Amino acid sequence: xxxxxxxxxxxxxxxxxxxxxxxxxxxxxxxxLDTHAGSRNFTTQFGNGTVVYAMLALALAASLNTNPSIxxxxxxxxxxxxxxxxxxxxxxxxxxxESLFVFLFGVMLWGWQIMLFAILFIASIQLFDDYVxxxxxxxxxxRNIASRIGKVECLLLSIIxxxxxxxVCEPVFLSVFLGTFLFYxxxxxxxxxxx
Amino acid sequence: xxxxxxxxxxxxxxGYIWGKHDGRVEGYEQxxxxxxxxxxxxxxxxxxxxxxxxxxxxxxxx
Numbered sequence: 001x002x003x004x005x006x007x008x009x010x011x012x013x014x015x016x017x018x019x020x021x022x023x024x025x026x027x028x029x030x031x032x033l034d035t036h037a038g039s040r041n042f043t044t045q046f047g048n049g050t051v052v053y054a055m056l057a058l059a060l061a062a063s064l065n066t067n068p069s070i071x072x073x074x075x076x077x078x079x080x081x082x083x084x085x086x087x088x089x090x091x092x093x094x095x096x097x098e099s100l101f102v103f104l105f106g107v108m109l110w111g112w113q114i115m116l117f118a119i120l121f122i123a124s125i126q127l128f129d130d131y132v133x134x135x136x137x138x139x140x141x142x143r144n145i146a147s148r149i150g151k152v153e154c155l156l157l158s159i160i161x162x163x164x165x166x167x168v169c170e171p172v173f174l175s176v177f178l179g180t181f182l183f184y185x186x187x188x189x190x191x192x193x194x195x
Numbered sequence: 196x197x198x199x200x201x202x203x204x205x206x207x208x209x210g211y212i213w214g215k216h217d218g219r220v221e222g223y224e225q226x227x228x229x230x231x232x233x234x235x236x237x238x239x240x241x242x243x244x245x246x247x248x249x250x251x252x253x254x255x256x257x
Contacts (some may be wrong), residue, residue: 150215156208163201 006140008175010065015179016186017061018069022076023187024054036140040191068113068172074106075118079126115167120161127158 001106025035025043029051031173034041043050059070081099093101127145130137131154136148146154166173238245 152211153208156204156211158206160201160204163197163204167197167201 010066011172011175012179012182014061014069015072015176016019016183017057017064018072019071019183021058021061023183024050024057026080027086028054029097033140033142037136039136057148067110068118068176071106071110071118072122072176074102075109075115075122078102078106078119079122097169111170114172117172120165120168121173124158124161124165124178127154127161131155131158161174 024042024046031041031043037105046053058069058073061073078099081102083097086094086096089098091098103115103119106118130144130146131151134144134151134154137144149157234245239251243250
């Protein structure tokens with residue numbers, strides 16, 4: 001009993017640390033956009049150290065529980081590329097090519113089930129994030145998924161992908177969902193309702 | 196049960212997209228029909244005819 005609780009708690013904390021890593025990298029890449037939108041960004045506090053802290057958080061997450069943490073990070077990288085599908089990257093590959101390669105590497109290393117779960121879960125969070133941020137993003141002239149396909153469509157797609165993630169990998173869903181929920185809760189209070 | 200729920204929301208999404216598309220087409224057609232009448236009404240209200248650009252002798256509000 002205690003062993004099971006301890007294992008699930010480790011997953012929750014690992015997911016929170018992984019979410020911190022993704023958030024820090026995202027803030028580092030989007031600092032110009034956030035400055036124009038007037039949103040809080042961790043890069044203003046940590047400077048270039050933001051990326052180092054992101055690496056530290058990911059290393060801690062992987063140490064605590066490797067299985068959902070690394071697939072979730074790979075999925076975040078893969079889904080994050082959807083915004084720049086045609087843009088060439090330093091590797092010489094375009095966004096969709098990098099996205100596909102990362103996903104395939106993830107499938108080879110971790111198996112299709114957990115990678116599909118991670119992609120669906122992260123896509124759902126991304127869609128919900130775009131649904132919430134649609135007005136802020138439009139103010140700075142950035143067309144996110146919600147403004148491209150419509151707000152209601154974005155919200156319904158978010159619900160569909162979240163339910164599909166639960167359907168694909170039920171055993172880890174609750175811990176991952178709880179970890180993400182707690183992370184967003186802490187972030188909400190940290191940013192004093194700006195999120 | 197979960198698969199049925201996912202299918203149900205997928206159907207709702209498709210219905211919404213279909214309805215939105217049809218509403219947009221219908222609204223555009225109605226707009227094309229109503230716009231000339233609205234413009235004429237507005238121009239008469241401002242005291243001129245939008246078709247011949249002639250000033251009206253008496254404003255309808257007078």
